Amino acid sequence: MAENTLALISFVLTLMVFSYLLGDLPLIRHLYRIAVYLLIGTSAAFTLIVGYEYLLLPFWQDVQNPATSWTALGNQADLLLFVTALLFAALLLLKPVTRLGWLTNSILAVVVVMGAAVGVVGALRGTLLPLLEATARLPALDADLGSLLESLLVLLGTLTALFSFHYQANASGDGRRYGLSKAFRTIGKAFVVTALGAIYASTILSSLTILTERIAFLFQYGA
Amino acid sequence: MNRRPRVGISMAAMTGFLVGVTAILSLLLGDNPALFGGGAQADALAQDFALPGDVLLRLLVIVLALSIVFGIANLLIVHTRRVAHGRLMSGVLLASFAGAIGWHITRRGDTSLLETIQLPIESALAALLCITLVAGGARILARRSDIWGLLFVLVVVVVLLGSLPLPELAPIAAFSDWLMRIPVQAGARAILLGIALGSIVVGVRALLGQDRSVRG
Numbered sequence: 225m226a227e228n229t230l231a232l233i234s235f236v237l238t239l240m241v242f243s244y245l246l247g248d249l250p251l252i253r254h255l256y257r258i259a260v261y262l263l264i265g266t267s268a269a270f271t272l273i274v275g276y277e278y279l280l281l282p283f284w285q286d287v288q289n290p291a292t293s294w295t296a297l298g299n300q301a302d303l304l305l306f307v308t309a310l311l312f313a314a315l316l317l318l319k320p321v322t323r324l325g326w327l328t329n330s331i332l333a334v335v336v337v338m339g340a341a342v343g344v345v346g347a348l349r350g351t352l353l354p355l356l357e358a359t360a361r362l363p364a365l366d367a368d369l370g371s372l373l374e375s376l377l378v379l380l381g382t383l384t385a386l387f388s389f390h391y392q393a394n395a396s397g398d399g400r401r402y403g404l405s406k407a408f409r410t411i412g413k414a415f416v417v418t419a420l421g422a423i424y425a426s427t428i429l430s431s432l433t434i435l436t437e438r439i440a441f442l443f444q445y446g447a
Numbered sequence: 448m449n450r451r452p453r454v455g456i457s458m459a460a461m462t463g464f465l466v467g468v469t470a471i472l473s474l475l476l477g478d479n480p481a482l483f484g485g486g487a488q489a490d491a492l493a494q495d496f497a498l499p500g501d502v503l504l505r506l507l508v509i510v511l512a513l514s515i516v517f518g519i520a521n522l523l524i525v526h527t528r529r530v531a532h533g534r535l536m537s538g539v540l541l542a543s544f545a546g547a548i549g550w551h552i553t554r555r556g557d558t559s560l561l562e563t564i565q566l567p568i569e570s571a572l573a574a575l576l577c578i579t580l581v582a583g584g585a586r587i588l589a590r591r592s593d594i595w596g597l598l599f600v601l602v603v604v605v606v607l608l609g610s611l612p613l614p615e616l617a618p619i620a621a622f623s624d625w626l627m628r629i630p631v632q633a634g635a636r637a638i639l640l641g642i643a644l645g646s647i648v649v650g651v652r653a654l655l656g657q658d659r660s661v662r663g
Contacts, residue, residue: 230559234567241571245578261536263568265543268519270561273551279512283505295501305502309509316510317517326458333463335514337653338507341470344650348475351643355636374629381633382640389641412637417595419634421602422627424580428603429610431577438567438574 235445237262238438381415388412460656466503467654473500602626 240259243252286292287306290299312331319328359382361375388409476482477497483489523544526537543564550560584603587596608616609623652658 230563233563237564237567238571241568241575244575257536258539259568259571261539262543262564263572264522265540266547266560266564268522268540269544269547269551270565271515272519272548275512275515279508280516283509294505295498297498297502301502305505306509309506310513312506312510313513313517316514329459330462333459333656334466335507335510336658337463337467338470338503340650340653340658341467341474342504342507343646344471344654345474347643347646347650351639352647355640355643359636377629378633378636381630382636385634385637386640389637413595414598415630415634416637417598417634418602418626418630419638421599422606422631423635424584424599425603425606425610428577428580428584428607431573431575431580434570435574435577438571 231445235442238442242438380411384408384412385415385419386412388416457656463656464654467650469499470503471654473497473503477501 237259240255244256246252283306286294287299287303292302293299294302294305312334315324315328315331316335318324319332321328359379389412473496477493477500480486480489480493483492523541526540529537530541547560547564550557584600588600605619605623605626609620609626611620649658
């Protein structure tokens with residue numbers, strides 16, 4: 225297809241999405257929806273293509289080749305694993321059959337728990353331990369006062385912000401908090417709100433960059 | 448009264464618990480020979496520990512890939528039914544799906560459809576996000592004008608101004624840098640730690656069979 229035609233399609237699609245800004249006008253409101261439905265359709269197709277060509281097909285080709293093996297158990301075990309996975313997936317389709325609930329729930333439990341196990345290990349090794357280590361690490365004693373104070377501020381901010389997440393009711397049960405707990409919470413909340421504000425601003429900056437690129441494209445093509 | 452099939456629930460919970468504990472132990476101990484004292488024997492032991500986790504992960508990846516295929520099939524079935532009821536937008540979805548698959552089969556390796564349809568729509572939607580985020584920020588000031596709303600908007604304004612390459616705004620840029628280095632780092636660390644702790648709690652709940660998806 226000619227490059228100009230492809231650019232024209234991109235131009236029209238960009239305008240269709242931007243028509244959202246015009247609000248709920250007759251006819252125009254459908255343009256945005258058409259663009260979104262187009263996006264969903266193509267996304268589903270590309271997801272299917274990637275899932276088939278980069279996940280399922282390589283697995284199937286590996287299983288068929290006796291020289292390759294995923295694990296130390298050998299190619300025959302791979303074949304068994306592949307068939308088991310196919311069986312699991314097929315049985316998941318039987319979820320609406322209540323009589324087979326014990327079986328489908330067990331398979332779903334394996335899938336959910338495996339995802340949870342990967343999540344737990346990832347959270348422990350990827351986030352919790354490195355962040356705790358980085359937070360608790362203080363600068364050397366011969367470091368200047370400024371960096372020592374900054375490290376202490378980060379430690380204080382992290383601890384108070386974590387404390388502010390914790391729900392705690394007082395003895396009277398009126399939901400109000402007093403004293404040190406309230407002060408800790410307030411300081412922690414200030415740190416959390418500051419972080420969220422900065423993340424919000426960073427997102428605005430990223431989308432602003434994309435907006436300028438899109439507007440430049442519209443002007444470039446329009447000219 | 449609607450009674451739950453107890454045997455099924457306990458079997459699902461038991462299977463989940465066994466698989467989960469095996470996977471966690473295998474993933475934690477599997478690639479860490481130092482835990483077993485080091486040396487060739489420790490390496491072999493660590494590999495033995497890694498094997499169940501590896502097998503279960505492969506199983507999970509294939510099942511998830513097939514689940515995605517089933518999900519897409521379900522999407523197509525639902526939208527085919529909607530077309531039958533006269534919903535033309537679903538026809539757009541089905542046509543774009545068929546078009547993308549057909550394009551991929553006939554023009555293997557040609558990414559121009561991705562660049563012509565997917566990229567412009569996605570980047571235009573991301574560009575719209577800028578406008579909605581700014582409108583959201585203004586709404587915070589209008590609807591939630593307490594100290595926290597003001598602090599939030601103030602931080603947003605400082606970070607935005609600090610990113611401008613104007614020499615007149617150098618003090619704001621310096622303050623924005625400090626803000627990002629100390630308070631934002633502390634707050635972001637706490638948020639990430641909170642997410643990690645929450646993930647662990649949810650994972651352990653699923654492992655113990657307390658999660659709704661495991662209980663059925």
